[in-house]
Amino acid sequence: MTGFSDAELVALVLNGNVDSFSGLVRRHQDSCARFAVRMLGSRVDADDALQSAFMRAFRGLRGCKDPEHFGGWLYQIVVNECRTYASRQRRREQRFPSSSAAIEGAVAPGSEQEVDPDVGGHIERALSTLPTDQREAFLLKHVEELTYEEISEMTGVSISALKMRVKRACDALRGQLEGVYNG
Amino acid sequence: MADSFEAGDREAMDDQAFAERIAAPLRAPEQAHPSFEKRLMDRVRMEGPALYPAPGASPTSWWWTKRVFEMSPMKALAVAAGVAAIVGLSGIAVGTRIGNRGGEVARAISPTAKPDTIQLVRFVFVDARASSVELVGEFNEWTKGSTVLRLSGAPGVWAASVPLTPGRHEYAFIVNGTRWVADPLAVKSSDDFGTESSVIRVVKPGNSET
Numbered sequence: 001m002t003g004f005s006d007a008e009l010v011a012l013v014l015n016g017n018v019d020s021f022s023g024l025v026r027r028h029q030d031s032c033a034r035f036a037v038r039m040l041g042s043r044v045d046a047d048d049a050l051q052s053a054f055m056r057a058f059r060g061l062r063g064c065k066d067p068e069h070f071g072g073w074l075y076q077i078v079v080n081e082c083r084t085y086a087s088r089q090r091r092r093e094q095r096f097p098s099s100s101a102a103i104e105g106a107v108a109p110g111s112e113q114e115v116d117p118d119v120g121g122h123i124e125r126a127l128s129t130l131p132t133d134q135r136e137a138f139l140l141k142h143v144e145e146l147t148y149e150e151i152s153e154m155t156g157v158s159i160s161a162l163k164m165r166v167k168r169a170c171d172a173l174r175g176q177l178e179g180v181y182n183g
Numbered sequence: 184m185a186d187s188f189e190a191g192d193r194e195a196m197d198d199q200a201f202a203e204r205i206a207a208p209l210r211a212p213e214q215a216h217p218s219f220e221k222r223l224m225d226r227v228r229m230e231g232p233a234l235y236p237a238p239g240a241s242p243t244s245w246w247w248t249k250r251v252f253e254m255s256p257m258k259a260l261a262v263a264a265g266v267a268a269i270v271g272l273s274g275i276a277v278g279t280r281i282g283n284r285g286g287e288v289a290r291a292i293s294p295t296a297k298p299d300t301i302q303l304v305r306f307v308f309v310d311a312r313a314s315s316v317e318l319v320g321e322f323n324e325w326t327k328g329s330t331v332l333r334l335s336g337a338p339g340v341w342a343a344s345v346p347l348t349p350g351r352h353e354y355a356f357i358v359n360g361t362r363w364v365a366d367p368l369a370v371k372s373s374d375d376f377g378t379e380s381s382v383i384r385v386v387k388p389g390n391s392e393t
Contacts, residue, residue, distance in 0.1 A: 016237025021227050022220060029215040037213045047216050054223050059234060123205055142206035170198050173205055 007067035014061060021058055028071055029054075032078045038139050039082040040089065041128045046082075053081035076154050079136065086132040126176040130169050133157075137165035138173075230355075230363045301346045302385045306354070308332055311339030313358050318343055320354030327357060349387040 004012070004023060012020035029050065036046035036053075057064075057074050064073045127135055140151045141162070148159045155162075308316045316332040322345060323329040332341035356364045369381035 013231075014235055016232075016235050018227055018231030018235055019224070021231075022224050025220050025223055029219055030212065033215045034210075034213040038209050043213075043216070046213075047219065050215065050219065051223055051226075055226055055230075058227050059230065061235075123208060127209075138202070138206075139209070142202045143209045166202075167198065170202050170205075174201055177205070 005068070006070040010061060010064060010067035010070055013058075024070060024074075025054060028074055031071070032075065035075075035139060035144055036078060036082050038124075038127070038143060039136060040085055041124060042089075045085055045089065049081045049085040050078065052085075053078040056081065072154075079140070079154060083132060083136060086135070122177060123173075126173050129176065130172055134165045134169040134172070137162050138169035141166050229357075229361070233363045233365065301348055303344050304347045304383065304385060305342060305344045306332065306356075307335070308341040308356055308358075309339055310341070310358065313339065313341065315359055316341040317357040317360075318345065318354060319357060320345075320352055322347055322352055322354070332356075347383075347385045349385050351382060351384050354381050354383065 004020070006024060006027070009020045009023045013024075032050055032053070033046060036049050037043055040046045040049060053074070057077050060077075064070055066073070127138075130138065136155070137151065137157075140146050140154070141148070146154070148162050151157070151162055152159050157165075306318050310316070317327060318330040318332060319327060320330075330343055330345060332343040334340065335342040354366070354369075356366070358364050366381035369383065
């Protein structure tokens with residue numbers, strides 16, 4: 001499936017070759033995983049959210065109006081699904097379990113370890129305390145490096161509101177991480 | 184004004200620099216679990232043939248013919264033909280309830296009903312050529328084999344009753360162990376991406392909506 005474009009794989013699926021969906025999964029699963037893990041703070045929850053998001057994408061594949069940009073369409077579904085899961089997390093009042101040895105041992109490790117794990121842990125914990133909308137905006141802007149226009153189109157939130165969310169997220173993170181980074 | 188602008192500008196640059204320091208470690212790649220693709224594709228292969236049939240694949244069941252049913256489910260049951268699925272409700276504690284089409288529930292409310300009463304929802308599936316019919320949904324975590332419909336007297340009429348809490352539930356049938364069939368008469372879920380799932384909304388006794 002590596003020789004096919006996204007649009008070709010989508011067309012194959014729509015014409016009954018459902019196994020072709022695996023090519024799309026393989027191509028996009030890791031890029032989606034980063035956002036999901038950062039957003040949900042748990043690889044287990046991220047895995048659930050991604051399974052749900054990819055199935056939504058599969059079921060709604062006819063709704064992908066521009067198969068050449070399947071990745072962006074899928075990413076939008078992933079963002080929405082993560083928002084739903086984050087709300088559930090809030091409802092359950094779950095703490096971020098990213099440092100849980102049991103959970104980490106059950107999932108694939110990241111391929112890079114560039115950061116002092118203590119600092120990374122501080123950042124993840126600080127991130128986990130942000131309201132869902134601020135965390136989402138911060139991640140999309142500064143981690144996924146999307147433009148405000150792209151985020152606005154994806155989330156339906158105005159650019160000014162997104163800027164405010166990112167600003168508030170930065171302020172909150174700065175307050176929490178002052179001791180780590182000294183401002 | 185100039186001082187104010189410069190102060191604001193400096194602040195924005197500080198924010199940008201700070202955000203960059205925070206974001207850099209978060210940009211480390213993540214990998215999906217090694218079993219992610221297999222688990223997903225198992226579900227895709229189960230649902231796929233019903234969603235995206237291959238060209239030329241001949242339908243093996245009257246499920247696949249487009250029909251419009253005007254008759255009530257009870258009438259349809261009586262004639263045992265022409266109805267894809269009917270969802271009947273009976274309140275465990277509140278007496279008989281009968282649904283019309285999937286998800287659109289007509290209710291006979293008992294004055295003794297309690298708001299949080301669990302509803303016993305009867306799923307009926309009619310297909311004379313089916314050799315087995317199972318029900319999967321959010322209520323059984325989409326677990327194949329956990330809810331098996333039984334022949335209920337009339338030929339080809341399969342039925343099972345499932346206790347459900349008031350609220351929205353998605354479901355589908357699995358025919359002959361492998362074929363995923365969404366209820367063509369049920370209310371469809373309405374998300375932004377064209378996903379069409381079968382939905383039943385179980386109402387609380389005494390309410391018009393859950």
